[in-house]
Amino acid sequence: MDIGLLSQSAAVYSTKRIAEEAEQMGHYIEVVDHTKCSVKLGSGKPKIYLVDEDITDEFHAIIPRIGANVTRHGASIVKQFELNGVFSTARALGIVRARNKVRTLQIMSRRQIPIPETLFSVNPDNIEEQIKILGGTPVVIKLQEGTHGLGVILAETKKSAKSIIDTFYKMDTSILIQKFITEANGEDIRIFVVGGQVIASMKRTSPVEDFRSNVHRGAGTASVKISDKEQHIALEAAKYLGLGVAGIDLIRSRKGPLLLEVNASPGLHGIETTTGINVAREIVRYVEKQSRKKR
Ligand SMILES: Nc1ncnc2c1ncn2[C@@H]1O[C@H](COP(=O)(O)OP(=O)(O)O)[C@@H](O)[C@H]1O
Ligand SMILES: [Mg+2]
Numbered sequence: 677m678d679i680g681l682l683s684q685s686a687a688v689y690s691t692k693r694i695a696e697e698a699e700q701m702g703h704y705i706e707v708v709d710h711t712k713c714s715v716k717l718g719s720g721k722p723k724i725y726l727v728d729e730d731i732t733d734e735f736h737a738i739i740p741r742i743g744a745n746v747t748r749h750g751a752s753i754v755k756q757f758e759l760n761g762v763f764s765t766a767r768a769l770g771i772v773r774a775r776n777k778v779r780t781l782q783i784m785s786r787r788q789i790p791i792p793e794t795l796f797s798v799n800p801d802n803i804e805e806q807i808k809i810l811g812g813t814p815v816v817i818k819l820q821e822g823t824h825g826l827g828v829i830l831a832e833t834k835k836s837a838k839s840i841i842d843t844f845y846k847m848d849t850s851i852l853i854q855k856f857i858t859e860a861n862g863e864d865i866r867i868f869v870v871g872g873q874v875i876a877s878m879k880r881t882s883p884v885e886d887f888r889s890n891v892h893r894g895a896g897t898a899s900v901k902i903s904d905k906e907q908h909i910a911l912e913a914a915k916y917l918g919l920g921v922a923g924i925d926l927i928r929s930r931k932g933p934l935l936l937e938v939n940a941s942p943g944l945h946g947i948e949t950t951t952g953i954n955v956a957r958e959i960v961r962y963v964e965k966q967s968r969k970k971r
Contacts, residue, residue, distance in 0.1 A: 677967055679705040680735035684743055690944040691741060693956035701960055710753045711746050724756055737763040737967045739959065740771065741941045744823045747775045763967050766940050770918030774940040778820050778852050784935050787916050789909055792934050793855040800845040803838050806853060813837050814856040819849065825890030830856060860927040864889045864936065865900060867910040867924040868947050868955055871962035874910055876953040877902045897950040906933045913938050921959055
């Protein structure tokens with residue numbers, strides 16, 4: 677099979693691993709930097725170019741690994757492949773939905789998937805009420821499109837929450853306010869879903885001086901056994917966002933697991949080294965299965 681791996685760098689771990697496995701399984705795989713792609717619309721079939729090379733009919737399937745900074749363009753390229761009938765491990769719409777935490781939580785909430793109490797607004801005139809609606813401080817304030825724990829702030833008092841929220845509103849920065857789940861204890865669960873199945877999960881534990889359990893913030897990782905409910909949440913979330921491959925982040929609260937966010941291009945390094953599971957191979961297997969079905 678001919679596979680296009682949309683990624684800005686052939687040197688990053690996840691890209692390397694997927695390419696390696698695909699080749700070992702006998703496929704042709706090419707890393708395509710989507711930021712160097714253009715699409716030509718108009719007369720005839722829409723054409724996709726990588727710089728000046730026509731790659732419209734090059735691939736049976738694509739695996740998008742779209743970085744947070746180039747989501748919009750990346751999703752447009754994925755959309756074009758989709759419209760041209762090429763199988764993608766992530767739908768363009770799913771990539772866009774997962775990029776924004778509010779959009780994700782709106783969809784999760786509609787599907788009755790448990791999430792932390794969350795509020796979004798732009799109104800600087802009633803911040804106190806907004807905090808009160810959430811049940812008071814402590815609250816977590818997040819950039820709607822943040823990643824790696826950057827732009828996730830814990831405000832323990834009303835005073836600090838008000839000043840932080842006010843600043844963001846006045847700067848015209850899209851945020852959300854969330855109830856702080858104290859009992860999560862600086863831990864979260866990353867569940868890796870491929871093709872409607874949970875294939876690996878790990879627990880991440882924040883460094884002592886932090887509440888954020890992002891690996892990029894120095895969190896430690898360990899294998900974890902997840903409950904049926906957690907498994908169900910992860911599968912539903914991937915399904916409703918339209919993602920064949922997804923990293924689902926949950927925290928464990930007193931009331932049970934709560935979904936925090938969904939990653940449409942989840943990194944493979946932490947999950948593979950922690951669990952010893954060959955996640956890259958699972959992704960390629962999924963592509964094989966789906967493309968076979970399609971043809
Ligand atoms: N409402 C919350 N209560 C407790 N901890 C939280 C809450 N929201 C986020 N966190 C912690 O902060 C981390 C980063 O938040 P997250 O929403 O996943 O943003 P990012 O996209 O930056 O990873 C989470 O992994 C979790 O450890
Ligand atoms: Mg996260």
